[in-house]
Amino acid sequence: MNKANLRVRILLxxxxxxxxxxxxxxxxxxxxxxxxxxxxxxxxxAIPLFAAVQIDQVFLDGGELTPDLIPIWVLFTGxxxxxxxxxxxxxxxxxxxxxxxxxxxxxxxxFAVTVVAAGWVFTHMGYFF
Numbered sequence: 164m165n166k167a168n169l170r171v172r173i174l175l176x177x178x179x180x181x182x183x184x185x186x187x188x189x190x191x192x193x194x195x196x197x198x199x200x201x202x203x204x205x206x207x208x209a210i211p212l213f214a215a216v217q218i219d220q221v222f223l224d225g226g227e228l229t230p231d232l233i234p235i236w237v238l239f240t241g242x243x244x245x246x247x248x249x250x251x252x253x254x255x256x257x258x259x260x261x262x263x264x265x266x267x268x269x270x271x272x273x274f275a276v277t278v279v280a281a282g283w284v285f286t287h288m289g290y291f292f
């Protein structure tokens with residue numbers, strides 16, 4: 164394995180971890196100057212937030228995101244960003260045409276669903292509107 168390939172792997176794995184773990188959330192809450200990051204983070208996590216709120220509503224009868232559900236929220240975010248993890252493990256997969264098409268199709272579907280989920284999260288959870 165050459166050094167460039169190793170750097171790409173490490174970078175992709177770090178990006179996956181950075182967006183999967185609630186790093187942006189804690190940065191935005193800790194530093195008032197970074198509040199705009201919270202909106203970006205919530206938009207990125209709209210599908211996992213929606214799913215976690217629905218789980219909370221069914222099992223805990225709250226209908227809001229409680230700290231008990233943060234591990235589920237992080238797990239759902241990791242599942243949503245699975246292409247980053249796979250590319251971090253095997254970056255050579257990107258050279259396969261079928262793989263690129265599958266990731267592009269998945270990304271387009273995930274983006275469309277994220278836009279709809281973000282609309283629900285921002286209007287029903289009371290964070291921004």
